[in-house]
Amino acid sequence: MSRDTEDGATPRTQRVPVGADPTKPNAARVYNYMLGGKDNYEVDQILAHQMLSVAPDTRTTAWFSRRFLLHAVEFAAEAGVRQFIDIGAGIPISPNVHEIAQKIEPSARVVAVDYDPVVHVHSNALLGSTAGVTAVLGDIRRPAAILEQLRAERLIDFDQPVAILIVGVLHYIMDDEDPAGIIATLRDAVAPGSYLAFTHATVDTHADFIDRSSSSTAGSSAQPRYRTRDEVAALLEGFDVLEPGVVTVQDWLDDDLPATKLVVLGGIGRTV
Template identity: 40%
Template sequence: MDSVERPNWAPVEIDLGRPSIARVYDYWLGGAHNFAVDRAVGDKVLADVPVLKSVILNHRAFLRRAVRYLLSQGIRQFLDLGSGIPTVGNVHEIAQAVDPAAKVVYVDIDPVAVAHSRAILTGNESVNVLQTDVRDARGVLKSPEVQDLLDFDRPIAVLMIALLHFVPDDDDPRGIVGAYRDALPPGSFLAMSHAGYEDGEWDPSWDEARGTYNRGVSEMTYRRKSEVEALFEGFDLVEPGVARLPLWHPESPDDVDENAVHFLGFGAVGRKS
């Protein structure tokens, strides 16, 4: 793709001829920061796992509802871990629509997502973007991007949306969450969505779908509801606790259909006392 075809939001260091998982997700979410090569990959994965788009849209809808809830609780600082490309209905758009001074730090390890994010967010002085591994909580929390923007004397919301199911058990997801929790002041929150299922609910056909996703996108670990609840150790769960994603504070009855009670994933928000 030559310079004439390159839009102003696409950084020059990014090869637009190669697909990017971050831009594939942007495509699935209905965003405009993607190209034909990304759409081709996205369509191929959806052809094999058609339900995936609904799953991704439900995680994003949960993000919007969670951020609005956090804003209603007075939160004005957000640390979004594994953020991807912050375009469609993302944290800074929602938060700054309520309070233009709301602050957001986006963190992602994907250089494509980070490069696009920095280009998109140029000029927004209340948003920083950090490229690093979110598993390194100390590195994230001590970074200039976080320290220069967020005030750790005031409550902060940490967002882990569709993140920890990409962290295998060997990497100690509970320890990762605990490291962020311990650094937060009282009154802070954790919002999380996670792929998972109830005890005794596992369907062997899900293995095939997960295998297709693992090959086409990234390795994923489903966890039981009880395991997701354990990730909130040290937080007081907001009602209704760990719930199927569509059932966590739905915006209207129309948003909940007969499939909601069997949705393969959970969401929850917890407050540090």
């Protein structure tokens, strides 16, 4: 048994969603609410406001994380990448990945991957008619299965560079679910000149926020695992890490943005 399981984290098999459960918070729906979206339930709003009661700037952190995602897409597209895999894509909110990528290169292809069947339905409804955009059901904790599907359906050409986006996801992966192994599997599958952009909440977050968010989400897909900066930085092993490195998402965007109680790091790596 892993340390996280001993400390109360829910084992992998119990964390896989089987459909919409309005009695348990969902990370994608909480994030949607924080960004002003309408695709969420009361239980998600309650958790969001519990977080906001401890850290009123959490909505600001969500916005910073979203801007980091779009910045990474723009960066990769301007570097010539024409394929994007958004893992843990969540419920689409404009501007979305494809809007940024296709503004730079109209032929850009985007695959939005999420493991929640309800999120997948939303994505299909909102993105299904958009040229070059495909929503697929897939679990980041099973990266080989995602890669196999993308190859089988010829959604991604892995002989060409691709940008993999994992924003707001990895801190929901428990230690026994092997986040480093997940990243390594994805890294080894892509061509040189590919990019990985990710975010991750850290233990530098305000202690009351960690306690509240952990206790309120126990047993749900929104249960977090906060990690140290060194643990987060280690996830980019094997990549050429772009400057300014693995730093707060604020530092990726602007030197003058305020610190927030929820501390989220961002990093971008390039395969060589």
